[in-house]
Amino acid sequence: MVNMTAGNEREADDLFKEFRETSITEFFRKNRAHLGYSGKLRSLTTIVHEIVTNALDACEEAGILPEIQIGIDSLGVEHYRVSGSDNGPGIPIKHVPDVFGKMLAGTKFHRNVQLRGQQGIGVAGVTLFSQITTGKPIKVKTSTGNGKVHEIELMIDITKNKADILKHEEYSEYWRGTGIGIEVKGVKFNLGERGPFEYLRRTAIANPHTRITFIDPEGRKTIFDRSSEKIPKPPVPVRAHPKGLEVDEIINMAKATKARKANSFLVTSLSRMSNAKVKEIQEYVSFDLDKNPRKLTWSECEEIINAIEKTKFLAPSMEGLEAIGEEHVRNAVLNILDPEFEAVLTRPPKVHSGGIPFQVEVAIAVGGQAGRNVGEGTRYELMRFANKAPLLFDAGGCAITKAVSSVDWKRYGIKDFENSPVTVFVNVLSTHIPYISAGKQSIAEDRKIMKEVRFALMEVGRRFQLYHSRKRRALEKEAKKQILLRYGSELASALAQLSNKNEEKIRKALQKLVDERITGMDLEEEEANESEMETMLEGESEDDSEIPEADFTTEEE
C-alpha cells in the first residue's frame, strides 16, 4: 500500500476538476496548423484551395462545366478580402448553416467516392479562420436555380460547433451557383510557387474542362481557359474491394446491410465478389454463409478475411476512378511547358489498405520551359496532385516526393536530376486518399502508392532514355554523314576530272553509297544498343530494391 498523503502529492479528484469536453471547432481553432493555417502565404492559399475544391466537386457531381471566379482584394497590411463564386448546383438553404458553420458535416465522408474534399471540415475552416482573424462572418450567396436566391452571413459558435446566423435575405432571381466572401488578416499574397496564382494555374492544368478567372490584389485579371469541353463523368461511389478489407469494416457493413444472408451481403456490398467467389470462400470458413449477416461474429468475420486472402479477385474496377487522361495531361504539358521531350502514363488501378482503389498518372517534360527558374539556372520541378487538386505544401513528408527521389534518374540519362530542366507531374486518384493531416497537402507513405508512382516514373524514364539515346545517335550519324559527304564531294570532283565522267552523277552515286552505309551502321548500332539497354534494365522492372528501406520503416516495418 502506498502512503496516500505523502509530501506535496495532489489527489485525483483535485486534478480532474479541470476535466472538460472540447468541440471539434475548438480543437481546430487551437490546432489550426492541422488544417493548413500556418504561415501567411499558406493560409491564403489554403482558403483559395477550399473554395476551389468545393466548387469543382459540386460541378463534377452535378455534371456541370465549371466556371469559377476568384478575387483577392487588399484591404490593408496583411488584410484581404477573398471572394469566390461558381456556376455549380447551389446549396439547398437548409444545409447552408452546416456546410459553412459546422465541422465534420458533409456529403462526402460516408461514401467511397473520388472527390477533392472528403472530410467535411475544409470550408467551415475558412469561416473559422475568417472569424478568428477579423471577427467578421462569412458571406454566402447561393441558389439551386429554383428562382430563389439566399444571402446569408454566419459565424461558427466555436464551443457548440454550430452555425450562428447573423443575416438571412431571400429574393427572387433566376441564377444558379454559390458565391462566398470572407475577410482575413495576418495573411500575405504573392505570385510565388506556393501562392494562390500558382495554385489556380496548376488546378487548370489538372482540370482542363474548367474555366477559372482570377483577379489578384493589384487588379490584374487572368483567365485560365478550358482546353476541353468534355464534362468528366460524375464520380460514382464504389463498393469496397475485398483485398485490404478489415474485420471491423465487415462488421460495420454487415450491421447496415439489407441483405438477409451473409453470402448475399458479401456479393452486394463488395466489388468483384461474385456468387462463384462466395462459394470459394465458403470452402475456407467453418460456418454456413447462409446465416444472418447481422449475427456474424468477430471471429467469423476474421475467417472471411483469411479466406479472402487465399482467393483471387479481379483488380478493382475503374468505374470509381476518373483520371485526367493521357491526352489531356499531354495537351496541358505541351501547352504550358512546350518541352523538347514529354511522356505521359496512366497506370492501371490498384488497391491500397482498406480495399480502396487508387490510380496513378504521371508525366515528365524535359527541356523547353520545363523545370523551375531559380535565378542562376533551372532546377527540377515536381507538380503533385491528389484527385486533381494541387498539393503545394509539406512536400518533404509526401509519398509522391519520396517516390520521385527513389528513382535513379542517372540510369535514364538524366545526370544531374535536381539541376535539370525537368518537370515531373504526378496525380494520385483515389476514393480515399490517405493524407497525413486534415490540411490535405501531403500523402502518407503508403507503400503501395509509393510503388505505383515509382513504377510509372521508371516507365516514363525509360521512354526518355530511348529518345535520348536515339537523339544522340542521330546527331552522331548526321555528323559522320556530313564528313563523308564533304570528302565525297571533293572525291567526285577529282574522279570526274580523272575519268572525264559527269561529276554530278559520280557525286550522286557516292552520296547513295554513304546513305546506305550510314543507315546500315545505324541499324546495327540500334540493335546493339537496344539489347545493351535491355541488359542494363534487366531485373529492374517493377522491383522495389532501390527504394531506400529507411523510407518505409514508418509504414510497414
Add this chain to the structure above:
Amino acid sequence: MVNMTAGNEREADDLFKEFRETSITEFFRKNRAHLGYSGKLRSLTTIVHEIVTNALDACEEAGILPEIQIGIDSLGVEHYRVSGSDNGPGIPIKHVPDVFGKMLAGTKFHRNVQLRGQQGIGVAGVTLFSQITTGKPIKVKTSTGNGKVHEIELMIDITKNKADILKHEEYSEYWRGTGIGIEVKGVKFNLGERGPFEYLRRTAIANPHTRITFIDPEGRKTIFDRSSEKIPKPPVPVRAHPKGLEVDEIINMAKATKARKANSFLVTSLSRMSNAKVKEIQEYVSFDLDKNPRKLTWSECEEIINAIEKTKFLAPSMEGLEAIGEEHVRNAVLNILDPEFEAVLTRPPKVHSGGIPFQVEVAIAVGGQAGRNVGEGTRYELMRFANKAPLLFDAGGCAITKAVSSVDWKRYGIKDFENSPVTVFVNVLSTHIPYISAGKQSIAEDRKIMKEVRFALMEVGRRFQLYHSRKRRALEKEAKKQILLRYGSELASALAQLSNKNEEKIRKALQKLVDERITGMDLEEEEANESEMETMLEGESEDDSEIPEADFTTEEE
C-alpha cells in the same frame, strides 16, 4: 440565366441527400494515420507512447515519483497484448468512461500547461485502435487510493463518440494507480530505433526521475532505473504573454473574465502585464480602459494588440516551463553514450505565436558510443523530444530536423556531419507545442522555434570547435616536446662528456627549458587562435542568414 435542366445535370437537393454529420471518432477511425496509426511498428509504438505520456503527466501533476510497467505479449502473428500500469493518482470513477471512451475530452486542452498530452484524444485513440483491429474492449483498473478499486471494460460507440461500458467491478483494496490492457492486431514489435524499446529508452533519458520496467514479447525484462529522486515541479498553467496574442483570443478571454474593468482584466489575464504597462497601453488606444471588458469590441481589441506591439514587455516567465536541466541531460548523455566530448545548453524561454512561452534544451555528444551504428559505420543520430516525450516518427517535416540541417557543421570542425559519430539531443518545451498533426510526432515549422534550436546548436557547435582545436594543438605540442626532449637527452650526454659536468643535471635543465618554451608557444598560439576564431565567427552570432529560405516559405512567407 442558366438552363437548369440541360443534359445529365443533377440537382442540388439530390446531391445533398447524402449530407450527414460525422463524429470525431468516425473521423479518426477513417483517418487513423493522423493519430499515428499507420504502419505496423509505428502503431505499436504509438500505443506505448499514449500509455506512457498519460502516466507521466498524471504523476507529474500529482507530484509522484513515477513507476511505470509496460508489457508486450505476443498472441500470434502480428497479434499482441499491451499492458501498462503506473503508480499515479488514479482516475475518479466518474471520469473513466470519458477518459478512455470519448475523444476531445480531458483536463489539458483548456489550460496553458506544459504536459506531454494536450488534446484529449490519445488514449481514446488506443481504445479505438484496439476495437477496430480485434473487436476487443480496453480493460482499465484504477483507484485513487481511497480503498476502492474499479475494473472496467469499455469500447467506444463510434457514431456517438461515447463510451460503451461492458463490465464494471468494484472491490476493496488499498492501492493507487491506473493499469490498462488492450489486445491489438496488425502491429509488429521490434527492437529498432522506432520501436517501443527505443521509445522507452529515450523516455528514460529525458525523464531521469522515472523508473520504467519493460517486458518484451520474448519475456526479456529491462529496467530503466531513475538517476534522480527529485520530483519535477508540477507544471503550472501560465497566463498568456501579451506578445503574439490575437484579437480573437482577447475577445474570448474578455468574455470569461471576472474583472469589472478592461484594465484590470488585462493585468489579471496576461502575464507580464503590470499596471504601469496598462498605462502605457492606455496612451495608444482611443477609448477608456476603465470600461467593462465584456463590452470590448473587435476594433478596440485590435487597438490593444497594436498598442502591445509598440510596448516592451519582460520575457515570459520560466514558471510554466520545467526543463530537464543541463545537469540531468549531461548525466544521461554521459551515462548512455560515454562520449569523448559533450556540451549541453538550455536557452532562455521565448514566445511563439499566440503569446505562448517555449524553451529549447540541446546537447551534443561526439565520439564514444555517440551516433547510430549502421553496419558499415557510424552515422549521426538525432534524438528529438517535445515536452520530454520522444519523437520517433515524421522526422522529415519536423522543425527540429530542419534546424539541425540548417547548421553549417563544417564551420565547427565536424567535416562530414552525416557520417560522424555524433548524437544531437533536442528537447522543445512549451505549454502548447504546435504539432503538425494529432499524431504529435513532428513540430510545425514555426520560425521562432527553428531559430532557437539553431542558435542553441550553433553555441554547442562553437564549444566543440574550441575543444577540437585545443585538442589538436595539445597533440601537436606534445609531439614537438617529445622531439625536443629526445634531442635534449642526446645533447645532455654530449655536453656532460665535454664539460665533465653531471649529465642528469644538464638533462633536467634542458627539459625545464623545453617545458618553458613549449608552454610559452602554447599561450601565444592560443591567443592567436582565439582571436582568429572570433573573427571567423563574427557576424554569425544569432543571425539566420544561413537558414535556407525555402525552409520557411511554408511558414512565414
